[in-house]
Amino acid sequence: MTQSDPLKALGLTDADLTGGMLAVRSPIDGAEIARVHETDAADMPGIIARAQAAFRTWRTTPGPRRGELVRLFGEELRASKGELGAIVTLEAGKITSEGLGEVQEMIDICDFAVGLSRQLYGLTIASERPGHRMAETWHPAGPVGVITAFNFPVAPWAWNAAIALACGDPVIWKPSEKTPLTAMACLKILGRALDRFGDAPDGLVQLAIGGPEIGEALVSSRDVPVISATGSTRMGEIVGPKVMARFGKPILELGGNNAMIVAPSADLDMAIRAIVFSAVGTAGQRCTSLRRLIVHKSIKDDLTAKLVAAYKTLPIGDPRKEGTLVGPLIDAAARDNMMKTLKDAASEGGRVHGGAAVTEGVPKGGAYVSPAIVEMPEQTDTVRTENFAPILYVMGYDTLDEAIAMHNDVPQGLSSCIFTLDVREAETFLSAAGSDCGIANVNIGPSGAEIGGAFGGEKATGGGRESGSDAWKGYMRRQTSTVNYSAELPLAQGVRFDI
Numbered sequence: 256m257t258q259s260d261p262l263k264a265l266g267l268t269d270a271d272l273t274g275g276m277l278a279v280r281s282p283i284d285g286a287e288i289a290r291v292h293e294t295d296a297a298d299m300p301g302i303i304a305r306a307q308a309a310f311r312t313w314r315t316t317p318g319p320r321r322g323e324l325v326r327l328f329g330e331e332l333r334a335s336k337g338e339l340g341a342i343v344t345l346e347a348g349k350i351t352s353e354g355l356g357e358v359q360e361m362i363d364i365c366d367f368a369v370g371l372s373r374q375l376y377g378l379t380i381a382s383e384r385p386g387h388r389m390a391e392t393w394h395p396a397g398p399v400g401v402i403t404a405f406n407f408p409v410a411p412w413a414w415n416a417a418i419a420l421a422c423g424d425p426v427i428w429k430p431s432e433k434t435p436l437t438a439m440a441c442l443k444i445l446g447r448a449l450d451r452f453g454d455a456p457d458g459l460v461q462l463a464i465g466g467p468e469i470g471e472a473l474v475s476s477r478d479v480p481v482i483s484a485t486g487s488t489r490m491g492e493i494v495g496p497k498v499m500a501r502f503g504k505p506i507l508e509l510g511g512n513n514a515m516i517v518a519p520s521a522d523l524d525m526a527i528r529a530i531v532f533s534a535v536g537t538a539g540q541r542c543t544s545l546r547r548l549i550v551h552k553s554i555k556d557d558l559t560a561k562l563v564a565a566y567k568t569l570p571i572g573d574p575r576k577e578g579t580l581v582g583p584l585i586d587a588a589a590r591d592n593m594m595k596t597l598k599d600a601a602s603e604g605g606r607v608h609g610g611a612a613v614t615e616g617v618p619k620g621g622a623y624v625s626p627a628i629v630e631m632p633e634q635t636d637t638v639r640t641e642n643f644a645p646i647l648y649v650m651g652y653d654t655l656d657e658a659i660a661m662h663n664d665v666p667q668g669l670s671s672c673i674f675t676l677d678v679r680e681a682e683t684f685l686s687a688a689g690s691d692c693g694i695a696n697v698n699i700g701p702s703g704a705e706i707g708g709a710f711g712g713e714k715a716t717g718g719g720r721e722s723g724s725d726a727w728k729g730y731m732r733r734q735t736s737t738v739n740y741s742a743e744l745p746l747a748q749g750v751r752f753d754i
């Protein structure tokens with residue numbers, strides 16, 4: 256298959272792929288695969304106005320009918336899973352299975368959102384006044400601006416878009432400037448669903464391609480009431496306050512620094528498989544990648560030796576090749592940053608295993624590395640900082656209290672886990688005095704969440720929730736209504752106001 260095949264198969268034309276100013280490079284070999292046209296910042300007010308116009312129609316389209324569009328989108332995604340997965344691999348460097356898995360996640364959230372479109376439930380509430388009825392109703396919020404990161408170029412957009420569409424909201428998507436092709440391909444697939452649907456308003460889902468300045472136009476517009484932004488904590492620190500300052504609703508999905516506690520009773524074979532997948536999968540470029548291993552001192556040396564041995568067998572290389580488990584980093588800057596971080600860790604007393612640039616047996620021009628394990632004497636500032644590369648820090652502990660304290664002593668709060676067969680330890684980890692993260696698992700690694708749960712994290716991870724559970728409420732506005740069907744006008748709290 257040539258590199259352009261899946262792009263063409265999904266309907267991207269030469270006009271889409273050439274003639275623009277934004278060069279798109281494949282991390283596989285650094286080759287330029289397209290030059291796409293960026294959205295002109297001057298066009299952003301028009302794009303937002305079109306979304307507002309679409310909102311006026313879509314908000315009164317019945318929920319189940321809105322769900323029908325999402326159902327058709329899910330069908331079209333199923334038909335194009337192979338091609339879209341291949342573009343994820345081409346543009347983000349994920350191994351084939353992970354590229355396909357990301358598209359499967361889109362399909363899963365579509366299924367969820369179709370059901371949700373008939374379940375946008377409110378409440379009835381007991382009124383203290385006779386002859387009164389109180390209710391809580393959820394209404395569509397308005398256009399949703401979705402800003403996404405390079406490392407999950409399609410799934411988080413779908414978590415947002417499928418739910419927002421079911422909830423009655425138009426969507427404006429600003430993908431990462433490193434992965435515009437997957438976004439353009441998604442819009443082609445959605446276009447087929449829209450054609451079959453028939454009467455969706457123009458401008459229901461729009462794409463805005465470019466860097467932070469294009470995102471900024473969404474972030475600062477009062478006509479985009481919800482901004483869902485996925486990316487670094489640094490980005491969230493800029494975007495969050497700007498959205499709040501205009502009383503918009505931010506949904507922030509930012510960086511993680513995810514850990515696993517390995518207790519003495521842990522099933523070590525299972526733990527090792529979970530550690531390797533979550534630390535080196537996607538070349539350590541998942542927000543939920545395992546970055547810190549907090550191991551009971553009685554098993555630390557044994558576990559570390561086994562991990563170092565397992566790391567030596569990892570197939571590193573072309574992510575399209577059958578059997579490859581570790582593909583490239585997104586670019587040379589990410590590799591340089593990883594090497595600098597390893598030096599910093601070593602200067603803080605870390606003992607580094609692996610973590611070298613790989614140039615043999617891999618496509619030329621890509622930034623390939625061997626994943627690193629770093630034994631740390633303590634949790635230093637370097638360990639507390641998210642580095643978006645396959646670096647796993649290993650630290651020892653004596654008591655579970657000490658392990659949980661170390662676990663929580665980082666700025667981020669995304670995902671976490673414990674490997675133990677001791678129910679007291681497991682439940683303590685999940686309790687109010689345990690992990691402070693949005694996701695906490697037992698005998699499962701921190702990455703690879705299912706769409707059914709609410710996804711997101713606390714502290715510097717931003718506090719946003721997307722995907723399953725009741726995350727849909729973030730895309731709607733809540734209205735409390737009281738209806739008086741009596742012939743009296745009693746006031747709440749027994750207040751008298753006789754005239």
Ligand code: NAD
Pocket residue numbers: 402403404405406407411429430431432465466467468469470471474485486487488489490493494507508509510511541542543641643669711712716
């Ligand atoms: P990034 O912050 O560099 O960019 C993310 C997106 O934000 C891009 O589309 C970018 O153009 C946009 N952006 C940046 N500055 C902006 C601004 N001032 N205004 C508006 N938009 C702006 O992140 P990245 O390098 O693409 O992705 C990696 C980071 O994303 C990691 O920190 C990772 O943990 C995080 N991430 C988090 C989640 C999650 O769900 N919590 C998921 C994926 C990635």
